[in-house]
Amino acid sequence: MTPAPAPALLNAALTAAARGWPVFPLRPGDKRPAGHPERDCRRTGRCTDGHRTPEQRATLATEHITTCWQAAPYNVGIATGPAGLVVVDLDIPKPGDGAPPEEWAGACDGLDVFAMICERAGELLPTETYTVRTRRGGQHLYFTAPAGKALRSTGGSLGWKVDTRAWGGYVVAAHSVVGGAPYEIIHEARPAPLPAWLGDLLTPRPAPAPMPLSELSARMRNATAYSTAALRGELEKVLSAREGGRNRAVYFAAYALARMVRHGDLTEADVTSELLSAGQSLGLSAGECRTAIRSGLIRGGAPEAAAA
Numbered sequence: 001m002t003p004a005p006a007p008a009l010l011n012a013a014l015t016a017a018a019r020g021w022p023v024f025p026l027r028p029g030d031k032r033p034a035g036h037p038e039r040d041c042r043r044t045g046r047c048t049d050g051h052r053t054p055e056q057r058a059t060l061a062t063e064h065i066t067t068c069w070q071a072a073p074y075n076v077g078i079a080t081g082p083a084g085l086v087v088v089d090l091d092i093p094k095p096g097d098g099a100p101p102e103e104w105a106g107a108c109d110g111l112d113v114f115a116m117i118c119e120r121a122g123e124l125l126p127t128e129t130y131t132v133r134t135r136r137g138g139q140h141l142y143f144t145a146p147a148g149k150a151l152r153s154t155g156g157s158l159g160w161k162v163d164t165r166a167w168g169g170y171v172v173a174a175h176s177v178v179g180g181a182p183y184e185i186i187h188e189a190r191p192a193p194l195p196a197w198l199g200d201l202l203t204p205r206p207a208p209a210p211m212p213l214s215e216l217s218a219r220m221r222n223a224t225a226y227s228t229a230a231l232r233g234e235l236e237k238v239l240s241a242r243e244g245g246r247n248r249a250v251y252f253a254a255y256a257l258a259r260m261v262r263h264g265d266l267t268e269a270d271v272t273s274e275l276l277s278a279g280q281s282l283g284l285s286a287g288e289c290r291t292a293i294r295s296g297l298i299r300g301g302a303p304e305a306a307a308a
């Protein structure tokens, strides 16, 4: 695929930097960062004192940018965290992605889901902001980050096909060309401040205190000590799951506990209610949790779930 001519990309990098958004090079015609990933780092050159991530390397310096983009037709990455941006990334499904989860039934893409999120929050879709159309037809809505909150990137925690790029992430800047298709500005405006309600949704909840076994036993009056300990072990795994892996953790916990439900050592209602609380305390929606729990129980062979 032919990358865009170098002067256009140099201009794109300089334009982003002029807005105060630190940039770093992406591979020509690609959306992956140029340079080596951390696992291949030889601790030489710029990495002498430890590997430097694209977020750490991103720069506003005209001279550095000019030298870099004159060397090759790099695409432009914007380090959203240092740029003070939160970019809402509304994706469109890839072939084979299937239908959206039940919670988002009827949605065709991330934009539909984002509209539903806004409606459920009783808010208007915030469209009056700098917007880039991605090469596959998705949209990047740029917002300025709230002061005093270092929001992290999220992957799907707001909803199906809705990611956010903030600290720990980056976006492909307008005028970059990936796989022959360009990223284009579709609304040239100043980035609006991130709506406060959206900032609240993106603020991680504090990790819940570990559930004491004694308290859990009191709730599980009919369960054996062994099955209560197993449940607690699974709850701990869920509670320590990382962003992006939490839904899977709930599914696998339900799957692991299905055997005890089948043997009558735990009830489906108890497993469901405990995993639901754990999942929700991590910011998963009730719908997501219930779907994951039910799928895990069915896959694990719990009889009541299979009959439901």
Ligand SMILES: [Zn+2]
Residues within 6 Å of the ligand: 036, 037, 038, 040, 041, 042, 043, 047, 050, 051, 052
């Ligand atoms: Zn390195």
